[in-house]
Amino acid sequence: MELSRSEQKRRVKQLEDLAEELAALPAAVLAALPAGEELRGQLQEAAGLKHDGARKRLIKHITKLLREEDSPEPLYQFLAGRKGDALLRKKRQHELEHLRDALIEEAFAAKQRAKERQEDFSENWRSQLAADIAAKLPGTDAGELARLAFFFAVSRNPRHSRELFRILRAAQEQLGRAHGPQPASLL
Incomplete structure (x- = not known):
């Protein structure tokens, strides 16, 4: 990426x-x-x-x-x-924002390719980035990430973007609780 x-x-x-x-x-x-x-x-x-x-x-x-x-x-x-983990938390939040934005950009690109090829773009599209994220963050469903990115690409409703970020943050926090302090970089 x-x-x-x-x-x-x-x-x-x-x-x-x-x-x-x-x-x-x-x-x-x-x-x-x-x-x-x-x-x-x-x-x-x-x-x-x-x-x-x-x-x-x-x-x-x-x-x-x-x-x-x-x-x-x-x-x-x-x-x-x-000194506390404020700087580390800020870095991790920016990382998650970047991942969310990359997923959404991938969905927009897939939507554009489907339009150019005159194919249907459905919520079941395959996202390589979502699969990579799901591999790095156990408990994350790649299909759900791709589905939310699809809905945002189609509707531009910010609710889908926020939900995507919430899922990523929850998965990162779950990983931190399960394995102790995790690396800031996910990908």
Whole structure:
């Protein structure tokens, strides 16, 4: 699944928020950070800077380092343990919104293809993304996800979009209760 430019920018902004939060931690806490020496050093340096311009440049550099990391998930977990999980919850909500929007876009594309081929577009259409999501989130019905995306594509009724998001969020929460803290990235 390819990310739109807007989604890429949102994800970079999330990493920038993470960098800001980490730079605000005391030096003693930063020493225990599950990250490489370079990142820890840059964060300690950012904490000591008073000049806004220099601090912003360094935060941008730290964000670049975070983008090069395999997964910033351990940093989110570390921060959640220290300051609460608001940042992690926000990241997960954006992930679910992205999945919902991708499902709806897939339904619109399928509807358009059916129209071009002069075929029927029914609520029983097959969605590859819904199947992928159902595989990642046990307890999720791929058919129900595809059906709700179909109804939104046909009617543009926001109720279907909200219900789709509610199902995704409930499945993610169920996964979290069953398996403990789960990775923020579902796909």
